Amino acid sequence: MLTVKKIAKIIDHTILKPNATSLEITKACNECKKYGFGMIAINSAQVKFCKEQLKETGIHVGAAISFPLGQTTLETKLFETKNSIDNGCDEIDYVINIGELKNGNIKYVEKEMEAIVGLCHDRNIISKAILENCYLERNEIIELCKIALKIKPDFIKTSTGFGISGAKVEDVKLMKSIVKDEVGIKAAGGIRDLNTFLEMIDAGATRIGTTSSIKIIKEYQSSKGIQK
Template identity: 60%
Template sequence: MDVNELTRERLANMFDHTCLKAFAREEDFRKLCEEARDNGFKMVAINSSPVRFCKEILKDTPVHVGAAISFPLGQTTIETKCFETQNAIDNGADEIDYVINVGEVKNGNYAYIEEEMRRITEICRAAGVLVKVIFENCYLEKDEIVKVAQIARRVKPDFIKTSTGFGSGGATPEDVKLMKDTVGDDVKVKAAGGIRDWETCQKMIEAGAERIGTSSSFKILEGFDAAW
């Protein structure tokens, strides 16, 4: 995307406005939802437990409710992830961000990764819900990122995503470009983890990201306003 074509409104609508803290309370989720509604953010990114609460607040708005599945480690069975995905959808989730089993990538068990991706994507497709696959790139070698992205190109989830934000590192422009170059136009890329200012956000967009996961939405917009 050419950042010179971005307006403030288009940029805001790329944000998955995030609150994934273990100690978040209802008042925090209410504030998150109101901020997303009032500023035209695309989605609120939350754990699966508060999905129903947030959906009630956002039910008459265009803002999506996104549930993080098997978060942040991804170390649950495929069956568990499928159940959590369906449960989140039943509670009102419009989008699913699930964490792959990184350990199985390290085992070289790409058949497992493909089965996991296919089954979760099928559940989301049947419900008309978007699905994003979180790689957690900080734990992967470049060839592993490519191999998982190649699986995604076959399975065709809506997005592949760089990071949870809870790992040892977050998104990098290099990884975003690598992911986008691998999937081409078949799948979109979401950058998340450590994106806290406009300069960093801009690099992610220039590298090919079409969605930005951040808890620093307002700081990024302030930087965009100052730059333009």
Template identity: 60%
Template structure:
């Protein structure tokens, strides 16, 4: 994808418009969904608690509801993630973003990572729901990011994703490029974490990202329009 070919409408359709804060209220999520409908984003990214609520808010639009599973630490155990994944889908989730067990990745227990990915992706495929695998790159070495991407190329989730936005660092264009170069056309890449300007967003798209997770969608679109006026 080339950022120079984007329109305001096609850029908005790359956004997973995000509100994942612990203090979320129904007013916050209503506002999020109203904004997503106005912009016609790809998705709203929310904690599982709000799946049914957002599904109702978005029922007259084509904006997806995306539930964050095992979020943000990825340390709740596989059985808990599988339960949460199934529950979110039952509640109306169209997309699932789950956090890998980062500790298992740091210990290079790649069989665990692959099994976890296979089981969650299988649930998503069974229910025709998009799957995204969150790596949390700020805690990983480049070789570990590459290895995770190689596993994903084999398992084939719909997306691999840079970050939760709750770690010590967010997306970098360097990491997006590494991930995309590794998976090629087999898997898409979502950049998330710290993307608050059109300049940063543009760098992620040019590096290979085809989804952008951000709570700054409105600001980015405004800057995009100003840059292309």
């Protein structure tokens, strides 16, 4: 049964806009502490700052790698991943190379996932591969899920939230039907209310990325008659 605490732990409280100031990042960190969100999702430049803000809270700091396009070399992604880990991040969300996938270069995409996930696992860091489903055909989503079953990132993720569309229930269901319970699923992008949040959870998502975290919590409290 869901509770306010359980919902908060599922949420990656997100502030990835390029013009976010230190004051806004601090505010987001304070919101994580107030509501007990599981993770703050930020660009890699803010990792060290957020780690200091959230020290001794148990709240994870998550770095977005090659965000939002995924169009950097594997070597660049590995450097950014290692740099983020060295700066104190607890989780990595990296964007796959969609262009290579579209080129039919499945081996490259698999090699990329193996290298980044391997680095994360060697350092005991949670890894998430962002598929960016809005640009993918159904067969491409299936192919990526099969690669994930082989490589075992901790999560596969629907979207960056910066593409032409965000998470879709049917995509989460498709991903879940392939990876089962072997790989977690993170839904992100366009999840702005409690109903959408619950639809994604029912479809099989086990982590939600959203900028509407507080709104979702308050809607749940209201739906249950919880005074806060």
